[in-house]
Amino acid sequence: MGMLAQATQSITFVPDLPLSYHVVYSVLITVHLLLAITLLGALTHQSLALLWPARYVAPAAGGEAVAPPLTSAYRAVRVTLYTNVVIALYLITALAGAFLYGPYRLSVLPFFYGHGLKLFGGIFELKEHFVVIGLALLPVYWLLWKKVPLTEQVRFRTAVTAILAAFVWYSFLVGHVLNNLKGFGT
Amino acid sequence: MRVDLRLIPVFSLAFMIGYQIDDWLNLPLIKYYPNLGTFSWGWVKNPLGHNTIGWFGWIGWGLIAAVIVTALYALIPRSVTDRFSWSWSWIVPVLTACFALYIVITGWWLHAPG
Numbered sequence: 001m002g003m004l005a006q007a008t009q010s011i012t013f014v015p016d017l018p019l020s021y022h023v024v025y026s027v028l029i030t031v032h033l034l035l036a037i038t039l040l041g042a043l044t045h046q047s048l049a050l051l052w053p054a055r056y057v058a059p060a061a062g063g064e065a066v067a068p069p070l071t072s073a074y075r076a077v078r079v080t081l082y083t084n085v086v087i088a089l090y091l092i093t094a095l096a097g098a099f100l101y102g103p104y105r106l107s108v109l110p111f112f113y114g115h116g117l118k119l120f121g122g123i124f125e126l127k128e129h130f131v132v133i134g135l136a137l138l139p140v141y142w143l144l145w146k147k148v149p150l151t152e153q154v155r156f157r158t159a160v161t162a163i164l165a166a167f168v169w170y171s172f173l174v175g176h177v178l179n180n181l182k183g184f185g186t
Numbered sequence: 187m188r189v190d191l192r193l194i195p196v197f198s199l200a201f202m203i204g205y206q207i208d209d210w211l212n213l214p215l216i217k218y219y220p221n222l223g224t225f226s227w228g229w230v231k232n233p234l235g236h237n238t239i240g241w242f243g244w245i246g247w248g249l250i251a252a253v254i255v256t257a258l259y260a261l262i263p264r265s266v267t268d269r270f271s272w273s274w275s276w277i278v279p280v281l282t283a284c285f286a287l288y289i290v291i292t293g294w295w296l297h298a299p300g
Contacts, residue, residue: 098242102220105237122290128241129209129286132248133279136202139194140275147191159276167283 017107025103029179032096036172039089043165046079046086050158083145087138090168094131097175101128108182120178127174134167190260192267197256199278204251205244206282210289214243215250 104124112120141164144157208214217226218239225242259267 101239101241102218102223105239106220110237122293125293126286126290129206129290130283132205132241132245133202133282133286136198136205136248136252137279138198140198143191143194144275153272156272156275160279163276163279163283 021103025100028096029100032093032100033176035089035093035096036168036175039086039093040165040168040172042082042086042089043161043168045077046082047158047162047165049077049079050154050161080145080150083142086164087142090134090138090164094135097131097171108178111182112178117181120181123174124178127171130167131171134164134171137164192264193256193260195272195275196259197252199274200255201248201252202279202282204255205248206285206289208244208247208251209240210285212240213247214240215246216243218242 109121109124112118137160141160144153144160148157150157213228215228217228218224218241219226219237220239221237
């Protein structure tokens with residue numbers, strides 16, 4: 001009961017935390033950010049390759065092969081190779097995020113409440129939900145990319161990949177913006 | 187061990203639905219108290235408790251729901267389950283995300299204290 005009494009602080013209460021705490025979590029949030037950027041890149045590649053397939057640029061008769069424009073080259077990579085990497089990155093990034101969730105609730109959310117910005121609490125909570133829906137979607141994503149022939153179920157593969165990419169984009173932007181609003185390690 | 191691939195989408199969809207329903211009911215399997223660094227089992231009444239995290243507990247119930255639903259689904263004959271459309275693979279995540287938005291709007295922006 002005593003422990004629970006300690007847990008029931010005011011919603012605007014920000015505890016005075018030692019410098020080492022801020023240093024450790026600042027490093028972890030930077031790692032989380034870098035992992036998220038890598039995941040974002042891989043999923044964006046895959047989504048665009050499916051939503052807007054690159055067309056093969058045939059060389060002119062007797063001529064040399066033409067280098068495709070950057071936008072085509074971006075979409076023409078072998079995105080099937082990314083699948084396991086995306087799944088691994090998603091799991092590791094989500095795990096890092098889970099470790100950061102406690103410190104967020106301890107120092108960032110009360111800060112927003114204290115400044116009358118409860119809107120941001122909801123925006124962040126939506127990120128939590130999107131991350132879990134995306135986590136649950138990973139087995140279907142793996143199935144569609146790894147077990148179903150690539151010429152089959154193309155629409156569903158496209159939809160699932162695009163949904164996953166949308167969740168990751170939302171989570172990345174919200175996490176990044178809210179952390180910046182609070183200030184790095186403050 | 188050979189995994190029956192038809193069970194994979196069911197596990198995924200049951201996980202996300204179970205998670206979201208448990209979030210809506212606010213009945214986490216465990217709760218985490220970040221300022222204490224400790225967990226408690228089940229729902230513990232905490233009147234001012236904005237500093238309690240139910241997220242891990244909602245995930246816990248989502249996984250349990252997924253295992254149960256998948257086990258029940260495995261009992262259905264393949265001749266029946268093969269008729270189910272792949273459309274659910276994108277419709278359910280979109281609907282679940284819309285439900286999450288509804289929970290956030292009603293819970294955080296319309297009725298939240300502070």
